[in-house]
Amino acid sequence: MKKDKKAIQQALDSAKGSLAIENLHLSKEEERLIEQRLAGELSEEEFIKKVLEQQDK
Structure with a gap:
């Protein structure tokens, strides 16, 4: 699933908000x-x- 930069940033911001x-x-x-x-x-x-x-670090 390839997304453009703006869509990637929006998805990441949404996920970060949910996690926060x-x-x-x-x-x-x-x-x-x-x-x-x-x-x-x-x-x-x-x-x-x-x-x-990353989990092993």
Whole structure:
């Protein structure tokens, strides 16, 4: 699912707002990975692998 920059930012802002309601926040690295996935730069498999690698840090 490839999106344009404006749609990606809107989706990310919406997700961040939803998380903030629950007092949860995305790290800069998490934001970057989400942006890359939405832009089509990462496959779903690559995205999941990188997210799991972040959890191990």
